[in-house]
Amino acid sequence: MEQMLNVSSNPHVRARMTTAKIMQLVAIALLPAAIVGIYNFGFKALAILVVSIGSAVLAEWLYDHFMHKPNTIGDFSAVVTGLLIGMNMPAGIPLWIPALGSIFAIIVVKQLFGGLGQNFMNPALAARCFLMISFAGKMTDFSVSDSFKGAVDGVTGATPLAALRDHGFVAGSSVPIKNLLIGNIQGTIGETSVIAILIGAAILLCYKVISARIPLTYIGSFAVFVIIYMLASGKGFDVNYLFTHLFGGGLMLGAWFMATDYVTSPITVKGQYVYGVCLGVLTGIFRIFGASAEGVSYAIIFCNLLVPQIERFTRPVAFGKGGAKK
Incomplete structure (x- = not known):
C-alpha cells in the first residue's frame, strides 16, 4: 500500500508545453517575416539577424x-x-549596434533583474528604445535601400509613416494597400510584410501559445483612435490613411509578438483588455502627436510598467469574498 502513494511537492499537474518549446514556436512563427525581410533587403539583413541572435546567446552564456x-x-x-532585436533594425544599420542592443537586453534588462520571468519590461523592446535614444540617426536611416522598389513615391527611402508625418502624403496616392500587405515598403527588417506576420501569428494561435485578446484589442483600439482623429480633424474618413x-x-509585429510577452503582460482576462486599450491609445498619441513617426515600442514599454497596477485592479474576487455583509 505504501508503494502506491507518491507524495511530491506541487505542481501536481504539469503542462506538456515547456518554456523551451514555447520559445521555439515563437522563433518559428517569426521566420516568415524574417525571410521576407531578407528577401527584400538582401544579405545585410541576414547578417544583422545572425549577429543579433549570436550576441544575445553569447551574452547569456x-x-x-561568470555568475x-x-x-x-x-x-x-x-x-x-x-531575433526580435534584429527584426526591429533597419537594413543599413552597422552590425555593432544590434550586437550592443542584444547585450543590453540580455544583461541589463533580463539577467540583472533575475533572469527569465523576472524582467519588468520586454527585453527586445527595451533594447530598441535604448538604441533609438542613443543612435536615433542610424536607427531611422533607411537610405541603404534607396533603390528599393517599395519606396514611397517622391520620398526615396522613407517609410510610409514618415511620409505621412513629414510630407503629408495621402496614403492612397503614394503607397498601394497591396504593397503594405506583402511588404513592398520601407521599414525595419521584420515589420514590412503584414501577411508574413499574420502567418506567424496564426502559428502561435493554433498552438495556443498566445491568446488573441491583447493583439485584437490593441489593434482595434488604435484603429478607433485613428478614425476619431480623422473625423475630429475634419479630414474625413480615409481608408488608405487608416x-x-x-x-x-511596427504595429502588427508589436501587437502579435511583443505585447503578448508572458512576463510583461497581464494574466487576468479583464487586465488583458485594459492593457490592449492602453496600448492602442498610447500608440495613437505617440504616432500622431509625438515627435516620432512610430510609437509602438514606447507604448508597449510604458504599458509594461503599468501591468502590476492593471492586475491589481482587475484581479478576480476570491470565492466566498466580496459579497454583501448581512
Missing part, C-alpha cells in the same frame, strides 16, 4: 558562466530576444 549559474541558453529565450497606420509600421 557568458553571464551564466556561476546554470546555463539557460537551452530555453531559447535569448534566441527569440536576439491602413497605412495599421500596416505601415
